[in-house]
Amino acid sequence: MTDREELAELSNQLAPIDVAHASAERIAGRARPSVGRGPSPRRLVEPAAVVLLTAGFLAWMVLKLVEVLG
Amino acid sequence: MRYPRVETDERACVDGLRRGDPAAFDAAFAAYRSRIYGYLLRMTRRRDIAEDLLQELFLRLAQHATKLAADTRLGAWLFTVAHRLMVSWVRAQAVRAQLAGDLMHVDPTATERSPLEALAASEGQRALERALDALAPAYREVVLLIAHEGMQPGEVAAILGIRADAVRQRLSRARTQLAEALGDQAPASWRTA
Numbered sequence: 001m002t003d004r005e006e007l008a009e010l011s012n013q014l015a016p017i018d019v020a021h022a023s024a025e026r027i028a029g030r031a032r033p034s035v036g037r038g039p040s041p042r043r044l045v046e047p048a049a050v051v052l053l054t055a056g057f058l059a060w061m062v063l064k065l066v067e068v069l070g
Numbered sequence: 071m072r073y074p075r076v077e078t079d080e081r082a083c084v085d086g087l088r089r090g091d092p093a094a095f096d097a098a099f100a101a102y103r104s105r106i107y108g109y110l111l112r113m114t115r116r117r118d119i120a121e122d123l124l125q126e127l128f129l130r131l132a133q134h135a136t137k138l139a140a141d142t143r144l145g146a147w148l149f150t151v152a153h154r155l156m157v158s159w160v161r162a163q164a165v166r167a168q169l170a171g172d173l174m175h176v177d178p179t180a181t182e183r184s185p186l187e188a189l190a191a192s193e194g195q196r197a198l199e200r201a202l203d204a205l206a207p208a209y210r211e212v213v214l215l216i217a218h219e220g221m222q223p224g225e226v227a228a229i230l231g232i233r234a235d236a237v238r239q240r241l242s243r244a245r246t247q248l249a250e251a252l253g254d255q256a257p258a259s260w261r262t263a
Contacts, residue, residue, distance in 0.1 A: 036090020
């Protein structure tokens, strides 16, 4: 027998496992409404805000630098 | 629309997911939830974490449903994402442990008794769960995916992002370590080999 076959035979003895029914319902219930909808647009708001603030701050710094040097 | 079990007609399920049909999602969830939960629980050894990762996994499936390729192998896709989520969790735990200045607790579950032992119905099953727990996570993962899930080394290599040779090597070492850990409780054929 190969390692694979021997281990498969052994792992057949492992106890079956399943997530608790209530947890399974909760998980499916949370995910199901997202089918075909993609990630919520709200997940993009935070990174977009950070990018805008950072870009604004960098632009302000460059302007200040030009002002001081000029 | 009713969907057949994913094992017997995965294509129909993938087609339904690509159309954004919630019934296809339900079929995929029913077919894979226990298999993936078992994998996550045996890798993380924590029910709460396994449930959280399972939820994140199926949320990602729902969100990516319409973007799946027509030839997507759903089982491989789900186990690949589950593996990545599990690795991210392990890394986050390691960072947390380092921030806490407690490098001895990189794996905080290492000293906890496995919840799987409680599920075991016999001393043989308990011994097997303990032996599996004692394996290095990389070896345990290969045993679970190949021996328990019946995947081919090539499939597992793709999921883990390693070579098929490395998968076979891990499997061989895992078998040796399991035989040592099980001692007298190892299958008779292992002891005579």
